[in-house]
Amino acid sequence: MDNKAMALLAAGLAMGIGALGPGIGIGYLVGKSVEGIARQPEASGDIRTTMFIGIGVTEAVALYALVIAILLIFVA
């Protein structure tokens, strides 16, 4: 395999493995938020706000992987 092929393979792996953690994280986050809203529907507004902030922060991890993958594809 030449360098380009290795870089492409690495990009795919980076994106796939990098999406694992945030996927699990967002799953937990939304699941727990739904639980919270079901228990206390009157607090749904606050819970939803916090959930979106949490999703934004968690999602950033996957996006770092995306940036690395793009760098690997286009720069390496």
Place this chain on the structure above:
Amino acid sequence: MIGLGLIASSSEAAEGAAETFKPTDEFEHAVKPISIAGHELSFQIGPIDMSVSKAVVYVWLAALIVGIFCIAVARVAKILPTRKQMALEALYEFVEDKLVGAVMHGKAAATWFPYILTLFLFILVSNLIGLLPFFLGTEEWKGLTLPALGTFAATSNINVTVALALMTFVFTHFAGIKANGPIGYFKGWVPGSAPAVLKPVLFLIHFVSEIFRLVSLAVRLFANLLAGHIMILVFYSLTFMLSSYVLLVLLIPLEFGVIAISLFEIFVAVIQAYIFAILSAVYIGGAINQDH
């Protein structure tokens, strides 16, 4: 971001030409000076490149839309609001209550609310106009120079998002120092109950986390918009890849895929503007009230 549009790809498909399209070129096109009537709008002030690129035009466009819309609505504001005024008031109240009101109160809220609202409206508008196709380039087709449709979002360019994140970064520390004094502010970075030996370490950790807040704020917005535009382009190009008539059956589900992804990107555009604005509010609020 991706300047390849419908006309561009369809004419290529019609020609069947082996014209090589390199996605990497698009990263350069985004920062390349645009040219109007043969004149390249390239300026250089000292070491700083002040060229008018596609991203700059989109930033101007978003700023113009937000400015003109808000001024036009505010000048004729009535007790009995019109539809436009209702829309703007709903956004205003949303930012005031849900974004700023959640983290800041009183004088701090009054000081920083305009910044957060401006940030929210600007990012929202530049994300949304990024989804509209415009005539961004030209395409040679059978000797004719045709305008090519393409989509581009200013916020899918990392230079723009880093500039926005830097503003929040600077304002965070400015607000913190103004509210707590320079010594008090940096003292607040480490908990007062920590042992004296650990304090430099904790200070360093907090310093690194402040830098990463800046990086993550910029990269989150940029990568979300970039990924969204790439996804839309991938689905569009899938529909043009079908060169066999037998496979045309697949066109209908693929077109639905394009519509679904585009709708999802509208959601992402709104959510990302919201997240950027609320995180800015949380950071600034946290720097003002350090006793968390």
